[in-house]
Amino acid sequence: MSDAFASRQDETPNLVAVRDLYFSLGERTIYKGVNIDIARGRITAIMGPSGTGKTTLLRLISGQWRADAGEVTFDGQAIDSLSQSRLFELRKRMGMLFQSGALLTDLSVFDNVAFPLREHTRLPERLVRDIVLMKLEAVGLRGARDLFPAQLSGGMARRVALARAIALDPEMIMYDEPFAGQDPISMGVLLRLIRRLNDVLGLTAIVVSHDVKETLGIADYVYVISDGEVIDHGDPEHIRHSESEWVQQFIHASADGPVPFHYGAASYGQDLLGAGR
Amino acid sequence: MQRTSRIFNQTFGWLAELGRSAIFLARVLAAIPRLLTKPRLLVEQIYSVGVLSLLIVVVAGIFVGMVLALSGYRALADFGAENALGTSVALVVVRELGPVVTGLLFAGRAGSALAAEIGLMKATDQLSGMEMMAVDPVRRIVAPRFLAGVIAMPLLTSIFCIMAIGAGGGYFIGVDMLGVDASAYWNGIQSSVEFDKDILNVFIKSGVFGAIITWVAVYQGYHAPPTSEGVSRATTNTVVIASLAILAANLMLTAVMFSSS
Amino acid sequence: MLVGLFVCLGIAAIFILTYRVSDLADRSDASGYTVTAAFNDIGGLKVGAPVDLAGVRIGRVTDIKLDQTTYRAVATMRIADQYKIPSDSDASILTSGLLGDQYIGVGPGGAPDNMKNGDKFMLTQSAIVLENLIGQFMTSFAGGSSDDDAGSGQHGSSDNQNSQKNSQNGSGNDMFAPPASSGQDTGGASSRP
Numbered sequence: 001m002s003d004a005f006a007s008r009q010d011e012t013p014n015l016v017a018v019r020d021l022y023f024s025l026g027e028r029t030i031y032k033g034v035n036i037d038i039a040r041g042r043i044t045a046i047m048g049p050s051g052t053g054k055t056t057l058l059r060l061i062s063g064q065w066r067a068d069a070g071e072v073t074f075d076g077q078a079i080d081s082l083s084q085s086r087l088f089e090l091r092k093r094m095g096m097l098f099q100s101g102a103l104l105t106d107l108s109v110f111d112n113v114a115f116p117l118r119e120h121t122r123l124p125e126r127l128v129r130d131i132v133l134m135k136l137e138a139v140g141l142r143g144a145r146d147l148f149p150a151q152l153s154g155g156m157a158r159r160v161a162l163a164r165a166i167a168l169d170p171e172m173i174m175y176d177e178p179f180a181g182q183d184p185i186s187m188g189v190l191l192r193l194i195r196r197l198n199d200v201l202g203l204t205a206i207v208v209s210h211d212v213k214e215t216l217g218i219a220d221y222v223y224v225i226s227d228g229e230v231i232d233h234g235d236p237e238h239i240r241h242s243e244s245e246w247v248q249q250f251i252h253a254s255a256d257g258p259v260p261f262h263y264g265a266a267s268y269g270q271d272l273l274g275a276g277r
Numbered sequence: 278m279q280r281t282s283r284i285f286n287q288t289f290g291w292l293a294e295l296g297r298s299a300i301f302l303a304r305v306l307a308a309i310p311r312l313l314t315k316p317r318l319l320v321e322q323i324y325s326v327g328v329l330s331l332l333i334v335v336v337a338g339i340f341v342g343m344v345l346a347l348s349g350y351r352a353l354a355d356f357g358a359e360n361a362l363g364t365s366v367a368l369v370v371v372r373e374l375g376p377v378v379t380g381l382l383f384a385g386r387a388g389s390a391l392a393a394e395i396g397l398m399k400a401t402d403q404l405s406g407m408e409m410m411a412v413d414p415v416r417r418i419v420a421p422r423f424l425a426g427v428i429a430m431p432l433l434t435s436i437f438c439i440m441a442i443g444a445g446g447g448y449f450i451g452v453d454m455l456g457v458d459a460s461a462y463w464n465g466i467q468s469s470v471e472f473d474k475d476i477l478n479v480f481i482k483s484g485v486f487g488a489i490i491t492w493v494a495v496y497q498g499y500h501a502p503p504t505s506e507g508v509s510r511a512t513t514n515t516v517v518i519a520s521l522a523i524l525a526a527n528l529m530l531t532a533v534m535f536s537s538s
Numbered sequence: 539m540l541v542g543l544f545v546c547l548g549i550a551a552i553f554i555l556t557y558r559v560s561d562l563a564d565r566s567d568a569s570g571y572t573v574t575a576a577f578n579d580i581g582g583l584k585v586g587a588p589v590d591l592a593g594v595r596i597g598r599v600t601d602i603k604l605d606q607t608t609y610r611a612v613a614t615m616r617i618a619d620q621y622k623i624p625s626d627s628d629a630s631i632l633t634s635g636l637l638g639d640q641y642i643g644v645g646p647g648g649a650p651d652n653m654k655n656g657d658k659f660m661l662t663q664s665a666i667v668l669e670n671l672i673g674q675f676m677t678s679f680a681g682g683s684s685d686d687d688a689g690s691g692q693h694g695s696s697d698n699q700n701s702q703k704n705s706q707n708g709s710g711n712d713m714f715a716p717p718a719s720s721g722q723d724t725g726g727a728s729s730r731p
Contacts, residue, residue, distance in 0.1 A: 320541050323541050323544070323545070324540060324541045324544075327541070327544050327545075327548075328540050328541060328543075328544045331544060331547075360634075367559060371555075371559070429548075431548070431552070432544070432545065432547070432548025432549070432551070432552070433548065435548055435551035435552045435554075435555050436547060436548055436551040438551070438555055438559070439551045439554050439555065439559075442559060443554075463558075464588075464595070466559055467558075467559070467560070468586065468587070468588055468639065469639065470559050470560045471560060471586070472556060472560040475560065476555050476556055476559070476560045479555065480552075
């Protein structure tokens with residue numbers, strides 16, 4: 001089956017397909033029947049408020065967690081039914097950029113980027129060095145190779161993590177909140193990097209974010225999810241003019257709307273009067 | 278009624294935890310053969326669990342040996358049996374105190390550090406990051422630490438025993454300070470400490486203790502909730518559980534070894 | 539680097555434990571010659587116990603067996619090559635201190651030739667068993683009762699006359715006297731085929 005897919009790779013536009021996904025963490029239901037397609041070679045953004053389980057989606061796609069019901073496929077292979085070794089084979093084709101960077105704190109920047117190469121290949125050390133320097137050059141941090149993660153700023157750590165994620169030349173990269181907590185300059189750097197990786201290398205990208213302006217600026221296709229369901233999807237232009245009031249509130253950052261400003265509570269007056277008793 | 282059900286639930290919870298940790302141990306053990314292809318990982322970990330525990334073990338060994346010689350001398354002098362001082366110090370150290378005290382120190386020094394390190398790696402997504410790079414953290418992170426603990430404990434325990442019995446501890450107090458005859462001290466030890474009972478006992482006990490301590494530590498760290506509170510609790514749990522487990526295992530091993538001889 | 543040092547240190551400690559602290563060094567020493575001695579009662583003598591001559595350790599007990607024809611315990615000991623023992627020397631089982639372990643003390647004889655590999659001590663003296671001693675005192679203080687009564691009360695029926703005599707002799711002479719010089723058990727010679 002995978003052979004069939006490989007031979008007509010160009011005919012299957014979707015690298016990742018999520019079908020009727022149900023998932024809950026403990027008591028909390030996170031997804032109730034979600035369908036998402038990630039197109040090959042495009043940047044697909046998953047947007048939604050905090051706590052809707054956007055990161056969870058990445059963990060489900062990468063097979064770290066398993067869905068309660070429904071199916072997640074990567075290049076035609078159902079993630080849920082793979083053995084660990086097959087799953088690890090598949091993961092070599094994906095990279096993931098964690099919000100925190102997730103750099104190994106006891107290794108230098110150079111060794112961090114070299115880590116996946118040394119683990120998965122038997123390349124001679126000279127070649128490893130060349131590849132690592134190329135990747136670091138791509139994110140502009142070749143000069144920081146001897147620093148340790150503790151000495152890096154948040155933006156730099158994320159760029160090193162990006163260099164590490166592309167070390168094995170994956171087909172797809174998942175970005176978990178790449179813009180959160182970045183100053184405007186490093187935000188600009190990251191935006192440019194993501195776009196360039198996509199344009200130059202033809203990488204498929206999934207960007208999970210709640211930063212509306214940046215995400216809409218970079219993405220080719222956008223899914224907006226809330227409360228475990230896809231509220232709207234389409235290209236950025238479509239989302240900007242979405243008919244959904246909820247999406248309008250989200251992208252214009254209005255304080256009140258379908259999502260109330262107030263958390264569910266009894267009437268304000270009654271509460272105040274009742275407080276004395 | 279409610280109380281019994283709560284006790285039942287709690288017991289069941291502990292049993293389930295024990296089962297999970299056994300499965301985890303099996304995963305760790307399964308990862309050890311592949312570790313031999315990367316000995317550098319093991320050496321790094323022997324440094325952090327072994328070398329860094331060396332000082333505390335040496336100092337504790339000297340103190341324990343000294344105090345055993347002091348109190349042993351007072352008790353033996355009443356019978357005019359000062360010459361048996363070496364025997365009594367050596368037997369107490371080799372049979373019980375050596376492995377147990379080293380184990381407790383190891384749990385406090387290396388076990389807690391292991392749990393905190395792995396817990397923090399989990400809390401900072403380093404373990405998930407590794408999984409995403411298709412590297413199994415159990416193989417890359419946990420297995421070397423476990424094996425290093427199993428290797429380091431017998432070495433540390435042997436060093437502890439030598440320190441307690443030898444020139445730093447018991448010998449210093451007994452022979453140099455209290456005037457016990459030096460050859461009587463060593464001869465007494467040599468004629469009473471048996472290799473296949475007492476010395477093998479040291480190696481078996483300390484190896485088992487090393488496995489228990491690092492097992493508890495890596496399990497607690499690996500399954501710690503990824504919060505600062507979770508990590509701190511994992512560290513505390515490691516020291517408490519590992520210490521109690523050592524004492525219990527010591528009782529069982531001593532019982533088995535006595536019955537077999 | 540430090541790890542290497544640490545591992546070396548640990549292995550050195552293991553070697554010291556094995557060869558300096560434990561009895562393995564002596565036991566694995568296969569040189570020397572073996573001699574045997576038969577005792578009526580070896581008391582608490584164990585394999586590995588030292589063999590002393592004038593307080594100097596000259597060897598170790600390597601084996602203890604029961605001779606089924608004479609019902610005596612035969613202790614085999616290995617003596618280091620550099621120590622020569624006159625052939626008419628005697629062996630006695632002694633206790634180091636009041637509570638210490640038991641060992642074999644060799645009292646040198648005066649014969650011109652020395653013991654060879656496989657030789658046997660002609661004169662031996664059994665261990666002093668504390669209970670027997672107390673029994674002796676009890677009966678002698680009680681006055682009236684005869685030696686025969688006391689003997690049959692203390693010893694099992696399988697014990698022969700020799701051992702009874704021996705324990706009496708031993709208790710009488712030996713308690714505070716140098717062991718090698720007195721109360722020697724001649725049973726070894728008499729029961730030899």
